[in-house]
Amino acid sequence: MQKMMVSLGERSYPITIAAGLFSDSASYWPLTAGQSVMIVTNETIAPLYLHSVIEQLFTLGIQADSVILPDGEQYKSLTILDKVFTALLEKPHGRDTTLIALGGGVIGDMTGFAAASYQRGVRFIQMPTTLLSQVDSSVGGKTAVNHPLGKNMIGAFYQPTSVVIDLDCLATLPARELSSGLAEVIKYGVILDQVFFEWLEQNIDALRRLDKKALAYCIKRCCELKAEIVAADEREQGQRALLNLGHTFGHAIEAHMGYGNWLHGEAVAAGMVMAARTAEQLGTFSSSLTERLIALLLRAGLPVKGPHQMSAEDYLPHMMRDKKVLSGELRLVLPTDLGQAEVRSGVGHDTVLAAITKC
Amino acid sequence: MQKMMVSLGERSYPITIAAGLFSDSASYWPLTAGQSVMIVTNETIAPLYLHSVIEQLFTLGIQADSVILPDGEQYKSLTILDKVFTALLEKPHGRDTTLIALGGGVIGDMTGFAAASYQRGVRFIQMPTTLLSQVDSSVGGKTAVNHPLGKNMIGAFYQPTSVVIDLDCLATLPARELSSGLAEVIKYGVILDQVFFEWLEQNIDALRRLDKKALAYCIKRCCELKAEIVAADEREQGQRALLNLGHTFGHAIEAHMGYGNWLHGEAVAAGMVMAARTAEQLGTFSSSLTERLIALLLRAGLPVKGPHQMSAEDYLPHMMRDKKVLSGELRLVLPTDLGQAEVRSGVGHDTVLAAITKC
Numbered sequence: 001m002q003k004m005m006v007s008l009g010e011r012s013y014p015i016t017i018a019a020g021l022f023s024d025s026a027s028y029w030p031l032t033a034g035q036s037v038m039i040v041t042n043e044t045i046a047p048l049y050l051h052s053v054i055e056q057l058f059t060l061g062i063q064a065d066s067v068i069l070p071d072g073e074q075y076k077s078l079t080i081l082d083k084v085f086t087a088l089l090e091k092p093h094g095r096d097t098t099l100i101a102l103g104g105g106v107i108g109d110m111t112g113f114a115a116a117s118y119q120r121g122v123r124f125i126q127m128p129t130t131l132l133s134q135v136d137s138s139v140g141g142k143t144a145v146n147h148p149l150g151k152n153m154i155g156a157f158y159q160p161t162s163v164v165i166d167l168d169c170l171a172t173l174p175a176r177e178l179s180s181g182l183a184e185v186i187k188y189g190v191i192l193d194q195v196f197f198e199w200l201e202q203n204i205d206a207l208r209r210l211d212k213k214a215l216a217y218c219i220k221r222c223c224e225l226k227a228e229i230v231a232a233d234e235r236e237q238g239q240r241a242l243l244n245l246g247h248t249f250g251h252a253i254e255a256h257m258g259y260g261n262w263l264h265g266e267a268v269a270a271g272m273v274m275a276a277r278t279a280e281q282l283g284t285f286s287s288s289l290t291e292r293l294i295a296l297l298l299r300a301g302l303p304v305k306g307p308h309q310m311s312a313e314d315y316l317p318h319m320m321r322d323k324k325v326l327s328g329e330l331r332l333v334l335p336t337d338l339g340q341a342e343v344r345s346g347v348g349h350d351t352v353l354a355a356i357t358k359c
Numbered sequence: 360m361q362k363m364m365v366s367l368g369e370r371s372y373p374i375t376i377a378a379g380l381f382s383d384s385a386s387y388w389p390l391t392a393g394q395s396v397m398i399v400t401n402e403t404i405a406p407l408y409l410h411s412v413i414e415q416l417f418t419l420g421i422q423a424d425s426v427i428l429p430d431g432e433q434y435k436s437l438t439i440l441d442k443v444f445t446a447l448l449e450k451p452h453g454r455d456t457t458l459i460a461l462g463g464g465v466i467g468d469m470t471g472f473a474a475a476s477y478q479r480g481v482r483f484i485q486m487p488t489t490l491l492s493q494v495d496s497s498v499g500g501k502t503a504v505n506h507p508l509g510k511n512m513i514g515a516f517y518q519p520t521s522v523v524i525d526l527d528c529l530a531t532l533p534a535r536e537l538s539s540g541l542a543e544v545i546k547y548g549v550i551l552d553q554v555f556f557e558w559l560e561q562n563i564d565a566l567r568r569l570d571k572k573a574l575a576y577c578i579k580r581c582c583e584l585k586a587e588i589v590a591a592d593e594r595e596q597g598q599r600a601l602l603n604l605g606h607t608f609g610h611a612i613e614a615h616m617g618y619g620n621w622l623h624g625e626a627v628a629a630g631m632v633m634a635a636r637t638a639e640q641l642g643t644f645s646s647s648l649t650e651r652l653i654a655l656l657l658r659a660g661l662p663v664k665g666p667h668q669m670s671a672e673d674y675l676p677h678m679m680r681d682k683k684v685l686s687g688e689l690r691l692v693l694p695t696d697l698g699q700a701e702v703r704s705g706v707g708h709d710t711v712l713a714a715i716t717k718c
Contacts, residue, residue, distance in 0.1 A: 018441045034686070078437050082506075089508035092680040094687065117476075118505065119682045120514045121594075144479065147441075149448035155479045156515065234481075321451040327393070328453065 004070030007231040011159045015139060015223050022049055023168040024322050025056050031098060033061030038088055040111040041102040042071040053102060063333055066089060074260035076106045076146045081357055084114040084286055097121040104130035105137040116158035126160045129169040135222035138297025140230040146259055147265055150321040151251040157235055170210055179301035180265025185218060185294055188225045191242045194339030196221055204299045241324060242341045246271030246288045247332045252318035253306055269302035277355035279334040305359045310354040317337060360478035361579045366590040370518045374582050375496060380525040381408055384415050390457060392420030395661055397452055399443055400461040401430040404488055407531055412461060424450055435465045457482040461541045463489035464496035464577055472500030475517035483628040485519045488528040489666040490540025491624055494581035497522050504620055510610040511682040516594050537596045538660035539624025544577060545655055547584050553698030563658045600683060601700045604692045605630030611677035612665055628661035636714035638693040648697055656663040664718045671715040675708060
C-alpha cells in the first residue's frame with residue numbers, strides 16, 4: 001500500500017493507493033458509526049462497486065444513501081448537479097453529512113462542487129475509478145461543472161478529506177478510457193519530470209496491458225507530482241497552471257464537438273501536440289521533442305491531431321474563454337524542454353493558428 | 360460618511376455608509392481604469408440606478424456590462440443564476456473581472472454565489488439597495504440560492520471586496536420592504552444589544568418615516584454588530600448562528616408559502632415570536648419580553664403570527680432541513696433576555712408545536 005499526504009495546513013489529506021481498497025473498511029476513514037453518507041456515482045459504476053461500498057459502510061455502522069447520475073461529460077452540468085442537492089434534501093442530510101465521489105473525473109468534479117456548495121460546505125471523499133481521475137482530477141480540490149459556453153467554468157477550489165485509489169478498478173476500465181488517462185500521465189512527464197517521461201517510453205506497453213507493478217508506480221508518481229504542485233500553489237496563482245498543458249486547445253475541442261464525444265484525455269493529447277507546435281513556432285521547443293511526444297501518444301492509443309471537422313479558426317473563440325485569459329489576453333502553457341514548461345502571454349493568434357494547422 | 364472594516368485578515372473589507380454614494384466615483388474602489396465589470400441587478404432596480412452606476416464606471420475608464428434578472432425571492436434559483444454565467448461567458452469576462460451586486464438581498468446572495476463559482480472565484484462588490492440587505496445580507500459573505508426543498512441550501516462563504524451603502528436608495532423602497540428590513544434590525548436588538556432594542560422602541564416611527572439621521576445611525580449600528588460577529592466566527596461554527604433568530608421558523612414559512620409570497624423579514628418577524636414562545640415554554644424567556652417584542656414588531660408594520668393556511672405540523676418537515684440540524688436533531692436560536700440569545704439543542708417537537716400554536 002502506498003500512502004502520501006497533500007500538505008495544505010489544516011486542509012491536508014491522505015492519498016492511499018492499493019488493490020482491493022474499496023472492500024477494506026479501513027479505507028472509509030474518517031467516517032465513524034452513526035454518521036450519514038451520500039454516495040454519488042453513475043450508471044456504469046453503480047453495478048460494479050456500489051453494493052460493495054454500501055456493504056463496507058454498513059459494517060461500520062454508517063447509514064449510506066446513494067444517487068446514480070447518467071454517465072458522461074455531457075451530464076457534468078448545473079441541471080444534473082441539482083439532482084444531487086435534491087437527493088440530499090429529500091432525506092434530508094444535514095451539514096454533518098459526507099459525500100463520497102465513486103466514479104471517474106466527471107463524478108469527482110461534480111461531487112466536489114456539490115460538497116463545496118451544499119449548505120455552504122460539507123465533507124467529501126474521492127474514490128476515483130478511472131486512470132484519469134486517479135492520476136489527476138481526484139487530487140487537488142479543483143471542482144466544477146461545465147457551461148455550454150465553456151468547460152469547468154462554474155466551480156470551487158474545495159479539498160477532499162481523503163482520496164482512496166483502488167487499483168482493481170482499472171481491470172473493468174474500457175481501453176479507450178485507459179488511453180484517455182495516459183494522456184494526463186504523459187503530461188506530467190512533459191511539464192515536470194523528464195526521467196518519468198523516459199520511464200513512460202519504456203513502460204507504455206506494460207501500462208496498456210494493465211501490468212500491476214507498472215500501474216502502481218505510475219499512479220503513485222503522478223500523485224506525488226500533483227501533490228507537490230497543489231501544496232505549493234493551491235489556487236493556481238502560479239505554477240499550478242502548468243498542469244493545464246494542452247487543456248486550452250483541448251477544452252476548445254471538447255466544447256466545439258459537444259461534451260462527451262471526444263474524451264477529455266483525447267482532447268488533451270491533441271492539445272499537447274498543438275502546444276508543442278506553438279512553442280516550436282516561437283523557437284522555444286525543438287521539433288525532435290515534439291516527435292518523441294507524438295510517438296509516445298500514438299503508442300498510448302491517443303489522437304495527435306484535432307477533429308477533422310474543426311478548422312483552426314474554430315478554436316479561437318473557445319480559447320478566449322479559457323480561465324487563464326487575463327485582460328482579454330490569451331495565456332498558454334507551452335513546453336520548453338522535456339520536463340519543463342512555462343505560462344506564456346502575448347502569443348499572437350496567427351502563431352496559434354499556424355500551430356493548429358500544422359497538426 | 361461612516362466607514363468601518365470587517366476584519367478577516369487578508370479578506371478584510373470596508374463598509375461605507377452615506378447618502379449619494381452611487382453617484383460618487385470614489386465608491387467604486389478598488390476598480391481602476393481598463394478593468395471590466397459585470398453589474399448584476401433586477402428589473403425594479405435597473406431603471407432607478409443602473410444608468411448612474413454605469414456612468415460613474417465609464418468616467419473611471421471601466422467597461423461595464425450588465426445582466427438584469429427578474430425581481431423576487433422565487434427567482435433566487437440555480438436556473439436564474441445560470442443567466443449570470445451565460446452573460447459572463449458571452450462577452451467573455453475573464454477571471455480578472457469584478458461582479459457588482461446592485462439590488463436587495465436576492466441580488467446580493469446570487470451575485471455573491473456567482474462570484475464564488477465563476478471560474479472558481481472572482482471579485483465582487485456589494486451595493487445593497489434595500490434596508491434588509493444593507494443591515495444584514497450584504498455583510499458577512501453568506502451567499503446562496505434556494506432549492507425548492509429549502510432556502511439558501513446551495514451556496515458558499517465568500518466575502519465581497521467592498522460594501523457600499525447609499526442611504527438615498529431607501530427613498531424609493533416600498534413601505535412593505537422597509538418593514539421587512541426592520542425585522543432584521545429588531546433581531547440585532549433582541550440577540551445582541553438591549554440598549555439598541557430600547558433605542559428602536561424610541562425611534563421606530565422615525566425610521567418608518569425615513570428620518571435620515573435615525574436611519575444612518577440604525578444602519579451603522581447593525582453593520583457594526585454584524586461585522587463583529589462575522590470577524591469572530593466567519594463560517595458559523597459558533598455565535599454567528601445567533602443571527603438566525605427566527606429564521607428556522609421563517610424559512611419554513613417562506614418555503615411552504617412559495618418563495619416571494621411572504622417577504623423574508625415578514626417571515627423572520629413571525630419566526631422571532633415563535634422562538635420567543637418556544638423559550639417561554641422552556642422557562643428561559645419571560646412572556647413580558649415577548650409582549651415587548653410583539654409590540655415593536657407591530658409598530659414596525661410586521662406580522663407576529665404565521666400564515667393562517669399553515670398548521671403547526673406544516674412547519675416541522677421544513678425545519679428539519681434547516682442548516683443548523685446536526686445528526687438529525689433540531690437546533691434552535693432562542694432568546695434568553697433582551698440582548699441575549701443561545702443555540703439550544705434537544706428541544707422537543709411537542710414544545711415547538713405548542714409554541715407555534717400559541718402564536
